[in-house]
């Protein structure tokens with residue numbers, strides 16, 4: 714059912730795509746439904762150009778016949794559509810379960826609007842049940858690890874840190890970095906945590922997306938619900 718809901722949310726977002734738009738195209742199983750639905754519209758004559766947020770998405774988009782570009786050629790995009798691992802009612806997100814959080818955040822920040830597509834299981838009151846992905850430089854990993862633990866303690870948080878893929882075969886992102894997944898349980902103050910993590914030199918990026926999403930299409934048993942970020946959310 715979850716995959717069907719992902720498809721419904723993705724198909725709803727495709728309706729927001731207008732001719733001539735420059736699109737940021739997300740990564741993950743929900744975003745893949747979006748790419749397929751967008752590909753169908755492109756083959757029907759819709760003229761858009763997209764920037765993929767991962768090599769995986771690039772390959773799928775090309776196979777769907779979607780014209781692609783880069784942020785170098787098109788540094789400002791009209792709309793990014795992407796999935797999320799968790800979203801709260803003010804549209805703060807945890808992303809990076811698929812390992813693409815750095816490119817996803819760069820692309821979302823370069824877009825006038827971001828729409829999140831998700832099945833209802835992703836909506837939570839308080840973020841943190843999903844382990845927070847933190848993208849780090851391989852250089853100095855142990856020092857960065859300690860600094861992350863200190864930042865978590867500073868924020869009253871604790872929990873297991875796990876190097877994705879394990880120490881022998883760490884998962885490597887498209888940017889050549891590692892990911893530490895931090896199982897924190899409840900992140901009551903994501904903005905404070907985001908600031909402290911971003912201040913650690915070996916942290917390349919973290920999976921808290923704050924003030925980036927404008928709207929979410931959340932599909933579940935009641936159909937597709939629309940969640941809008943309020944002006945106040947956007948300021949926080």
Ligand SMILES: O=C(CO)[C@H](O)[C@H](O)COP(=O)(O)O
Nearest residue numbers: 741742743796809810811813
């Ligand atoms: O952040 C992401 C990839 O880095 C994905 O958007 C997130 O993991 C959701 O994935 P899915 O749509 O497969 O549930």
